[in-house]
Amino acid sequence: MKLKINMWTAIDDIVNTILFFFSWFLIMGAAFSGDSSNADSMATFLLFMAIIGLVLNIISLVRSKKVNISIVGPILGIIGNGIYLLGAWAAFPAIVLLIIACVFSFRQKSVENK
Secondary structure, eight states: OOOOOHHHHHHHHHHHEEEEEEEEHHHHHHHHHHHHHHHHHHHHHHHHHHHHHHHHHHHHHHHHHHTBBBOOHHHHHHHHHHHHHHOGGGGGHHHHHHHHHHHHHOOOOOOOOO
């Protein structure tokens, strides 16, 4: 059984990976433009996207556990988005974890009970 929430979560993780990659450039560019409100609004948007990713990964974790699908992807997604919430300085580890989470979320491998 494949869950659509896992597909949407993986797509959101890809979008967050791209946003987090460009986050340093976006925030620095907004900060050096002379208007600090641009940098604040950019950082707020990126944190909001991380919160959306965190919520989607938590929902995906709960639903995957119910239908006996591997929960590695959602757990890595939760950790990756949670790390980014600590600050934009943690974007690189968040990017790496979200890329791996995407792969596992797209696979949706069934877990066999032993």
